[in-house]
Amino acid sequence: MTDTYDAIVVGAGHNGLTAATVLARRGKRVCVVEKSGQAGGMARTVDYAEGARGPEIAHLLYNLSPKVAKDIALRVETRKLPTIAMSPDGKHVEMAGDTLRFADGTAHPEAEAYAALRKRLVKFARLLGQLSDAPPPSLAEGLAGLRDIGGLARLGLNVKRLGKQDMREFLRIILSNAYDLLLDDLADGPVAGALAADAVRGCWSGPRGPGSVFTLLYRLGQGGDVLLPMRGMGAFETAAKDAGVEMRTRSTVASVMVEQDQVRGVTLDDGTILQAAAVLSSLAAPLTMQLAGARHFDIEATRRLQRMRAKGTTAKLNLVLSATPDMPGLSDAQKAARLIVAPSATHVESAFNPVKYGEASAAPVLEAVLPSLSDPSLCKDGRQVISVIAQFVPHAPDGGWTAAQRDDLSKRIIQTLEVHMPGLQDLITHSTLLTPDDIETLTGAPGGHWHHGELSIDQLLTVRPVNGLSRYSFGVRGYYLCGASAHPGGDVTGSPGRNAALQLLAEGVLS
Ligand SMILES: Cc1cc2nc3c(=O)[nH]c(=O)nc-3n(C[C@H](O)[C@H](O)[C@H](O)COP(=O)(O)OP(=O)(O)OC[C@H]3O[C@@H](n4cnc5c(N)ncnc54)[C@H](O)[C@@H]3O)c2cc1C
Structure with missing residues (x-):
């Protein structure tokens, strides 16, 4: 059986769905092929247990591109959450926008320094964020190169417009480490810890790593608000269906067909052939190359893609609780906040060390949220779900993940939470742990890596995923990379998907 489309998208993660929707809304006939039974990739809502739902992997929005939301008519209701930096002494700190105060409402001595630092970081982050909604500048020579460099020139101009002092500061910090930056202005406590954790979440790096300021700014590119998507992450799938995208779930793309250097479609693992003049892959770049066959890429590109670094460091623990846990020092409303357990920036750095040697941190850095407190539709009978991202966890410990190691990791995460939620263990009725290895199995992301x-620094902008393949068009005419391993990177942004689809149209592949 052979069906013919204008474009086929491999993978129904939110980027694949975005790319498909952009094309379908411009009148193209698009089919998305997804190996699992449910769309969404890392951004999907699942049953934790009977009558209790929650985010499977990604749980919060902070980096969604407004251009994407507009372009695909995304209808997602959100609730803005404050962040609570949990303190071992119970004096937790609430961070909401530029405001910092103790959770009991009293003034925090660092409120002024924090507000000034955050304002400065958000200003810089917005500048960088401008680069996310277009392909990165190309290094091509001639007129094309000059045209492409426009975005960078605009950034340069805007950096200059910051004024002398801010411009110097921007250039001083942009490639430096978050640890030094934060501790220039803040004491090494839970506030610095929360910001340091944000800087390296999903990365193979501690906050002392060079470039960790960049990853902090990347997170803040849309202003830094933390949003809980009400009723889960399903809006991308709805937008795709509304636009007329055809979805084929439980179908795995086995290979991409190429003839005379031109994409012709895909072959599914059951032998079905789907034809199209364009194929967009939201798989990581090395896998995207393998689907078409390395022989279609020049030897240098093949070598670079094979060397792309992707070691995941985040695990996910999803719990169903029989009741809302006790959290001394927090009001009922504050229990619904984004909760960060990272007692100091130094703690975050130390937590990174074991993962270098294939071990999980004994005191993991956590980001937890109880979405059912804000969105009771997720849970029945007074139960709650808690969604926890734990860092630093190796992708493949020596000898692989044994049942005992998995059990040990779950216990460490729960014990770390229990310091702030006494009695938590007794409330747990269901528990699901996803190690980075499990995340790779579920989604295909190499190493289970957050950003694919x-x-x-060596895998950004013009060299993301690798030098020579940074502008979505992927080695063969009609073949495009549209997932998190493309510019600007991961998070639930939709930007790689939208940029890739627009680039495909601009290059006239479907005209
Ligand atoms: C633990 C963790 C927590 C995170 N939390 C957040 C968060 O709270 N907020 C945030 O903004 N970001 C978060 N992220 C990052 C974010 O989820 C990802 O960067 C983003 O969702 C990637 O989207 P994508 O569409 O590019 O790829 P994916 O979501 O990985 O989608 C790829 C899709 O391709 C499918 N697929 C793979 N192989 C094939 C094949 N051969 N044929 C057909 N289909 C195939 C997969 O099943 C999958 O559906 C988190 C990441 C991790 C690991």
Whole structure:
């Protein structure tokens, strides 16, 4: 059986769905092929247990591109959450926008320094954020190169417009480490810890790593508000269906067909052939190359793609609780906040050390949220769900993940939470742990990596995923990369998906 489309998208993660929707809304016939039974990739809502739902992997929005939301008519209701930096002494700190105060409402001595630092970081982050909604500048020579460099020139101009002092500061910090930056202005406590954790979440790096300021700014590119998507992350799938995208779930793309250097479609693992003049892959770049066959890429590109670094460091623990846990020092409303357990920036750095040697941190850095407190539709009978991202956890410990190691990791995460939620263990009725290895199995992301490939200086912008393949068009005419390993990177942004689809149209592949 052979069906013919204008474009086929491999993978129904939110980027694949975004790319498909952009094309479908411009009149193209698009089919998305997804190996699992449910769309969404890392951004989907699942049953934790009978009558209790929650985010499977990604749980919060902070980096969604407004251009994407507009372009695909995304209808997602959100609730803005404050962040609570949990303190071992019970004096937790509430961070809401530029405001900092103790959770009991009393003034925090660092409120002024924090507000000034955050304002400065958000200002810089917005500048960088401008680069996210377009392909990165190309290094091509001639007129094309000059045209492409426009975005960078605009950034340069805007950096200059910051004024002398801010411009110097921007250039001083942009490639430096978050640890030094934060501790220039803040004491090494839970506030610095929360910001340091934000800087390296999903990365193979501690806050002392060079470039960790960049990853902090990347997170803040849309202003830094933390949003809980009400009723889960399903809006991308709804937008795609509304636009007329055809979805084929439980279908795995086995290979991409190429003839005479031109994409012709895909072959599914059951032998079905789907034809199209364009194929967009939201798989990581090395897998995208393998689907078409390395022989279609020049030897240098093949070598670079094989070397792309992608070691995941985040695990996910999803719990169903029989009741809302006790959290001394927090009001009922504050229990619904984004909760960060990172007692100091130094703690975050130390937590990174074991993962270098294939071990999980004994005191993991946590980001937890109880979405059912804000969105009671997720849970029945007074139960609650808690969604926890734990860092630093190795992708493949020596000898692989044994049942005992998995059990040990779950216990460490729960014990770390229990310091702030006494009695938590007794409330747990269901527990699901996803190690980075499990995340790779579920989604195909190499190493279970948050960004499908490290977001580091040598894998950014013009060299993301690798030099020579940074502008979505992927080696073969009609073949495009549209997932998190493309510019600007991961998070639930939709930007790689939208940029890739627009680039495909601009290059006239479907005209
Ligand atoms: C633990 C963790 C927590 C996170 N939390 C957040 C968060 O709270 N907020 C945030 O903004 N970001 C978060 N992220 C990052 C974010 O989820 C990802 O960067 C983003 O969702 C990637 O989207 P994508 O569409 O590019 O790829 P994916 O979501 O990985 O989608 C790829 C899709 O391709 C499918 N697929 C794979 N192989 C094939 C094949 N051969 N044929 C067909 N289909 C195939 C997969 O099943 C999958 O559906 C988190 C990441 C991790 C690991």
